[in-house]
Amino acid sequence: MDFRHTSLARLAAEVNEMSRSAVELVSAALANIERDNPTINAFCAVDQKLALQEAEKIDQQIRGGAVLPLAGIPFGVKDLEDAEGYTTTFGSAFHVNDPVATADSELVRRLRAAGAVVVGKTNTPEFGYKGKTDNVPFGTTRNPWDLSRSPGGSSGGSSAALAAGMVPLATGSDGGGSIRIPAALCGLSGIKTSQGRVPNGGPTPTGSGLLTVKGPMTRKIRDTAYALDYCVGDEPTDIFSLPTPSGPWFPELDGNLPKQIIWAPTMGITTCDREILSLCQAFVDKLSDAGVEVIEHDQIWNEHPLAAWLVFWTSARARAQGHLRGTDEWNQIDEALRPQIEMGLDRFSSADYAVAIDQCHRFAYQLEQAFGQAPLMLTPVTRGHAPTLEGDGFVDGEQTPDWVSYTMGINMTRNPAGALPIGLSSEGLPIAMQVIGRQRDDLGVLQAMAAMEDLIGFDELAQGF
Template identity: 45%
Template sequence: MTTPWDPLHQLASAVRARHVSSRELVGEALARIERVESSLHAWVVLDGDRALAEADAVDARIASGEDVGPLAGIPLGVKDMEPATGYVTTYGSLIHRDDAPATADSVLVARLRAAGCVVLGKLNTPEYGFSADTTSPVMGSTHNPWQLGRSPGGSSGACAAMLVSNAVPLVTAGDSGGSIRIPAALCGLPGYKPSNGRTPVGGPTPPGNGWLGVRSIMARTVADHVYALGALVGHEATDLHSIPTSSWPSSVVAQLPTRVVWAPAPGWPVDDEIARVCAAALQRLVAAGVEVIAVDSFVQGIPLLDYYTVATVYQQRLHGHRRGTPEWEMLDRGIRAQVDHADQRVSAADFVRSLDAAHRHNLDLQAHFEAAPILLCPTVAGQTAACGAQGTVNGEETIFWAPFTQLFNLTRHPAGSVPCGFTDDGMPVGLQVVGSQQDDLSVLAAMAAFEQLFADDRRPIVTA
């Protein structure tokens, strides 16, 4: 085994050919986790015995001649927002810390297990995934491998920390407002939010964030994202917004777009250093022959306000019934504030008007896509926060340090983040990459090209 992990398709091929066993891969992952976990604090629970037993079962099936799937034997970390059989799903909340273990997998986890993955355990999440920092009352703060004490982002920050530290090759993740793209940017990884509906959010309960949310995976490279997504895409009968996908490639060819639309600060101030790093990346695109069309904003109005209206109503639906009970005081004050906002300031008509605004924002975006196939902007506006804090814009802490991702949950566009440089203190900076409705593969092809163009051999201080 080498560091970093070999590509997913190579690992799985080696397991299927019995050149390496799933037990060996899982054992290697457990050893790597042990080397970094005391510094990063990413795992709510890690069950090595259960994982090794599952790996042995995969190996036995292969020995009997069975095809166990395209992700044969791959060790998998599961974000603690997804039920996985045998594990408590805490959602990062004290309310659920002592719940009974799940008796069934989520649709997402079930598809990954069916493809051959072996679950290692559950990864930290902020309470109900509501925050862009991975700090929870169940687990405390997960740290960024590039600098301990700094946030890995959220809500999939523990997932990103495990990937960039080379502890695991694949994790589940979710994105209802940037929860894949923000940690990817802060941890120096590619991260991808598929078109809403491309991957399943079905199952026995309605999705917590309604049509805003995507459940998916995170991986170390764009190629690994494409390969692993092949196990997830496809119609799901229990998902009302599921997109039928008749085929999905195992790889994409890196392809620089001929033109891009670039918004250096779409509607919100950007930290000067973040702006310089992103501007330098755009100059590299120009030097590579890409035409850059600069705009001040992607849409009219303030889409973050429309997103916030919708998101707080979903929070009220999830937690409003807890008001006046002991559980209410157990909730993070940020969640309570969102419920209060929905109760006191949002009417049913306001909610529908915000959904109508998504239609208008989509029209504005479509006008840009008629000029170029890809939109670009900074993934976040601010510098990486300290654990448990907000990011900063030009030295000032602000709640508006990551205001650029939510629009594309509201409009359901495919969107990713690719690393494009570093700040002077060695923290990664991400560039957000957005494609037109359901054009996932063009976004991934562009991300693969940007990944090559912006490649940097720097590594975090905490690695396995």
């Protein structure tokens, strides 16, 4: 069963109506994984017996009269968060022999409470440290659109599984673009909600500290909104969690385009690949032709956020893995990750961390000043094309490690932001636009993305799956 053709709401309705069973949906997902995972390597752990047992429990609830909004929906869990019965390895050889989790993360718990069924863990780079998905214990995840290219990261296992139709739902997390980047590279609509909208909570602090946002991932934004309605809301164990919205978001996606948008091709901080910029400009022109007032405002920030973002990121890595330096276990960590840990240990001071927090304020202030012109902003998601499996992304035909740029600052400002596929490159790879909203206006971003999806009509699929 190819899950790319049916909405979450329709699949769940069929299970609730008993025209299809949860066991049937989960069995189909397991068959997809068995067939396609050897090629794509999206899943790093699958427990067929456990998944089918959970699906049967859902069917028993339905036969008993229960109505569950995500009844029987099979989903993958990014291997940076806990799912009961699975080891959380963080993509690290250091953790592959850890005990299985005895409880779910708060996001997984909420999805399961709504009737969804975990079928396995999806691959991630070690501790989510980069925008590609490969690691020592589980190997490289491939992009279903081109098996020689990366699906991005760090939610690359989830995005690849969705792009291939293995499952209709997966979890992701975003500390610098890790939902938006793989969504963009795999032709999905994905959103990093406002920090705290989907609570983290639980006994363990988040891996990237102030930056971390978790959330559901799907192929289309209406499906994401449908799942989000059962994920958002207050959580007492998350000091940043936001109140539960006054009503569900999914029914509010009315298909009406925004009246005004800001178009910021470089945000004043970078340059962009010519082909990507051309496709983005064509989409902006299409919005203008549809009656949207487009305000070009390119000087959003007066400096690149990377330097300040690195303070947060490397400090979090030093906090979590710094104690391993000088031990035998140090060599079990990805050799490309070790310099980031050492940077957090040796380069930055507590004063640097305080200055980085000040930078969050400045970036948010400058962004809000721009929003005085219009409530939504469009930028490219990445400045370059998808990386090769062994190398970097491409900007104007040249490989460079600086192929992202647009996403990490929005983790610092905490604004909601989504990735929206708008077309294919000359190589047949998806290209995406970033849709940024004002503080806590997640609904506004979802509404705009749904209407833009309708306008652009991007229905292309990765072939061969």
